[in-house]
Amino acid sequence: MRPPYQELLEVCILPLVDRxxxxxxxxxxxxxxxxxxxxxxxxxLEGHPAAPKPDENRHLIYIDLHLIHEVTSPxxxxxxxxxxxxxxxxxxxxxxxxxxxxxxxRDKPVKDPISARQMEYLKKNCEExxxxxxxxxxxxxxxxxxxxxxxxxxxxxxxxxxxxxxTSTHGAxxxxxxxxxxxxVEHVLATQCLVQARPKTMRVNFKGKLPKGVYAKDMxxxxxxxxxxxxxxxxxxEYAGEAIEALSMEGRMTICNMSIxxxxxxxxxxPDEKTFAYIKDRPYSPRGAGWDKALAWWKTLKSDPDAxxxxxxxxxxxxxxxxxxxxxxxxxxAGIAExxxxxxxxxxxxxxxxxxxxxxxxxxxxxxxxxxxxxDKVFIGSCTNSRIEDLREAAAYVxxxxxxxxxxxxxxxxxxxxxKEQAEAEGLDKIFIAAGxxxxxxxxxxxxxxxxxxxEPGERCASTSNRNFEGRxxxxxxxxxxxxxxxxxxxxxxxFVDAREEA
Amino acid sequence: xxxxxxxxxxxxxxxxxxVDTDQIIPKNFLKRIERTGFGAxxxxxxxxxxxxxxxxxxxxxxxxxxxxxxxxxxDNFGCGSxxxxxxxxxxxxxxxxxxxxxxxxxxxxxxxxxxxxxITLDSMTVDSIFSMVKENPALQFxxxxxxxxxxxAGKPAIPFEIAPNLKEKLLKGLDDIGWTLQxxxxxxxxxxxxxx
Ligand code: SF4
Numbered sequence: 001m002r003p004p005y006q007e008l009l010e011v012c013i014l015p016l017v018d019r020x021x022x023x024x025x026x027x028x029x030x031x032x033x034x035x036x037x038x039x040x041x042x043x044x045l046e047g048h049p050a051a052p053k054p055d056e057n058r059h060l061i062y063i064d065l066h067l068i069h070e071v072t073s074p075x076x077x078x079x080x081x082x083x084x085x086x087x088x089x090x091x092x093x094x095x096x097x098x099x100x101x102x103x104x105x106r107d108k109p110v111k112d113p114i115s116a117r118q119m120e121y122l123k124k125n126c127e128e129x130x131x132x133x134x135x136x137x138x139x140x141x142x143x144x145x146x147x148x149x150x151x152x153x154x155x156x157x158x159x160x161x162x163x164x165x166x167t168s169t170h171g172a173x174x175x176x177x178x179x180x181x182x183x184x185v186e187h188v189l190a191t192q193c194l195v196q197a198r199p200k201t202m203r204v205n206f207k208g209k210l211p212k213g214v215y216a217k218d219m220x221x222x223x224x225x226x227x228x229x230x231x232x233x234x235x236x237x238e239y240a241g242e243a244i245e246a247l248s249m250e251g252r253m254t255i256c257n258m259s260i261x262x263x264x265x266x267x268x269x270x271p272d273e274k275t276f277a278y279i280k281d282r283p284y285s286p287r288g289a290g291w292d293k294a295l296a297w298w299k300t301l302k303s304d305p306d307a308x309x310x311x312x313x314x315x316x317x318x319x320x321x322x323x324x325x326x327x328x329x330x331x332x333x334a335g336i337a338e339x340x341x342x343x344x345x346x347x348x349x350x351x352x353x354x355x356x357x358x359x360x361x362x363x364x365x366x367x368x369x370x371x372x373x374x375x376d377k378v379f380i381g382s383c384t385n386s387r388i389e390d391l392r393e394a395a396a397y398v399x400x401x402x403x404x405x406x407x408x409x410x411x412x413x414x415x416x417x418x419x420k421e422q423a424e425a426e427g428l429d430k431i432f433i434a435a436g437x438x439x440x441x442x443x444x445x446x447x448x449x450x451x452x453x454x455x456e457p458g459e460r461c462a463s464t465s466n467r468n469f470e471g472r473x474x475x476x477x478x479x480x481x482x483x484x485x486x487x488x489x490x491x492x493x494x495x496f497v498d499a500r501e502e503a
Numbered sequence: 504x505x506x507x508x509x510x511x512x513x514x515x516x517x518x519x520x521x522v523d524t525d526q527i528i529p530k531n532f533l534k535r536i537e538r539t540g541f542g543a544x545x546x547x548x549x550x551x552x553x554x555x556x557x558x559x560x561x562x563x564x565x566x567x568x569x570x571x572x573x574x575x576x577x578d579n580f581g582c583g584s585x586x587x588x589x590x591x592x593x594x595x596x597x598x599x600x601x602x603x604x605x606x607x608x609x610x611x612x613x614x615x616x617x618x619x620x621x622i623t624l625d626s627m628t629v630d631s632i633f634s635m636v637k638e639n640p641a642l643q644f645x646x647x648x649x650x651x652x653x654x655x656a657g658k659p660a661i662p663f664e665i666a667p668n669l670k671e672k673l674l675k676g677l678d679d680i681g682w683t684l685q686x687x688x689x690x691x692x693x694x695x696x697x698x699x
Binding site for chain 1: 518519520521523525526529530531533534535536537538548553577578579582583584585586587590605607608609612613616617626666667668679680682683684685686687689690692693694697
């Protein structure tokens with residue numbers, strides 16, 4: 001699907017911008033946050049006989065932190081063994097198990113023998129290569145993008161990679177963080193570096209204040225709806241503006257998390273006092289003199305006032321409404337008060353046919369009201385929305401009510417052990433359980449349904465995760481992406497309702 | 504990785520935008536710990552019906568499109584998860600060349616790690632390839648990377664662009680790790696200078 005916006009970008013904006021940036025190069029204009037982090041991590045290849053030519057756009061960048069999990073790493077370790085290579089800096093890689101771990105009966109052996117084998121393999125690989133692993137029973141276990149920040153591994157200005165596309169989450173701290181494939185996982189293990197083309201930069205300015213009942217998830221869904229799922233392909237996005245500054249770190253993570261759903265390589269937010277307060281005294285964050293030194297540098301990590309971006313997008317948050325996806329791609333999204341668009345309003349033929357296909361799959365009709373969509377199950381969790389703030393947001397909407405009888409199950413899956421513990425300390429688990437929701441052990445769970453948490457064919461699920469692809473939550477499953485507030489209300493009413501009315 | 508050799512084949516059409524990696528290789532098949540054997544599961548939920556029999560309506564299952572080594576599709580192919588199982592499955596099934604108006608970033612990179620050539624062409628040209636295939640599904644195309652062109656038998660060649668280093672990587676079957684390790688002293692110098 002080519003969003004109309006992209007046309008504008010390519011035809012009107014980009015040609016202009018290119019000229020401007022060449023000009024900037026000679027006049028020494030300001031740098032973006034991305035430029036600052038990128039340039040700090042470039043390996044100097046100048047004068048080396050094998051160095052790429054200047055016009056090749058091929059760079060070697062140093063990777064500060066590498067996170068791995070059970071699904072995308074086994075073949076990388078095999079590759080190392082085959083070529084007799086070692087892990088260059090084992091202390092810079094951390095492993096956890098999240099993708100296919102069970103979220104209940106953790107004291108029993110893992111039922112699915114193939115999942116168990118994958119986890120066993122990760123354990124063996126970590127032992128062999130000297131990598132720290134937070135396994136199923138570790139206090140530090142959780143979804144890789146939840147534990148990185150909460151352990152203080154994720155810090156401003158770092159380069160962070162993981163064999164998982166939602167690595168962009170860590171950009172909320174002003175890190176340059178992105179997902180890589182398994183061959184690149186092997187590359188980082190062997191060299192602690194990556195070969196990269198320098199991406200372009202886009203700034204998304206979220207101006208104004210969010211209305212009550214509208215959250216970070218709605219901001220990012222609205223952005224994807226506006227620029228399309230390929231709208232930011234080739235770019236690193238910097239999120240800025242009043243509404244971003246007002247967000248908690250959890251909210252910023254939600255937005256950076258879904259950068260990939262807009263096609264972006266990464267998303268970033270300049271670190272500020274909230275960032276520093278979040279990081280302070282985490283298990284791996286620097287201490288004492290190390291902290292002071294780091295902090296001085298972190299404070300420089302923001303785009304200079306005269307920095308130029310290759311593209312700029314603006315979204316007015318004061319008029320934003322709760323968002324609900326109705327199709328099979330995150331860009332197929334509408335406001336809660338809207339209707340599913342008519343096919344005739346599609347901008348082009350390819351879009352029209354993908355809408356048509358999506359509506360058939362979702363068993364919905366064009367023109368149908370979003371509030372009329374009935375829900376069978378609800379999933380509150382995933383690396384997008386499973387942090388403490390997300391759970392507080394969900395719990396706040398329960399208000400002593402119970403899930404609707406028509407809703408079969410509601411599962412709440414905290415992002416990590418630490419989140420789970422915190423939520424229990426605040427009594428959130430009790431609120432959920434009293435409402436008839438299930439309170440589970442941490443993991444990816446129904447975000448990709450690799451464990452037992454799977455939808456039946458045809459079931460409709462209000463989900464706080466990030467992808468509504470065909471079959472994502474089980475064969476024939478129908479996913480509606482929403483904020484934790486909207487998911488909770490859907491659980492209580494059995495259909496979508498406007499969170500603004502209950503805020 | 505084997506060096507890329509010109510591919511001569513008919514083209515299989517997949518007329519859909521935003522084909523995501525969850526469709527290319529559904530997650531139930533990600534639990535293998537090998538790199539091989541994923542072809543059997545390519546587009547599994549589209550290729551097969553619930554009872555496991557082949558879905559005759561799915562484009563790749565049509566007899567005239569079978570055994571194609573070139574796939575033509577629409578915008579944003581390979582979006583979604585970073586799973587390299589997607590290119591592994593495509594390659595294992597037999598596809599060496601994929602033509603689309605745009606590709607998702609990580610998928611695009613992953614292709615080059617595995618000897619698959621992703622070709623980006625403007626939508627109009629992709630449209631005309633779809634029409635050629637529709638008119639004559641048996642039409643043979645030669646994808647010549649060296650000269651950066653797709654040559655339909657008996658018709659004018661279609662040129663394409665590709666970054667020189669990526670082209671070289673495929674043509675020589677180069678391995679990124681080997682390339683990077685040439686700079687081991689530079690990496691060490693970086694680590695020393697920044698005390699990392
Ligand atoms: S929660 Fe979902 S998107 Fe996030 S890492 Fe796990 S599977 Fe990937």
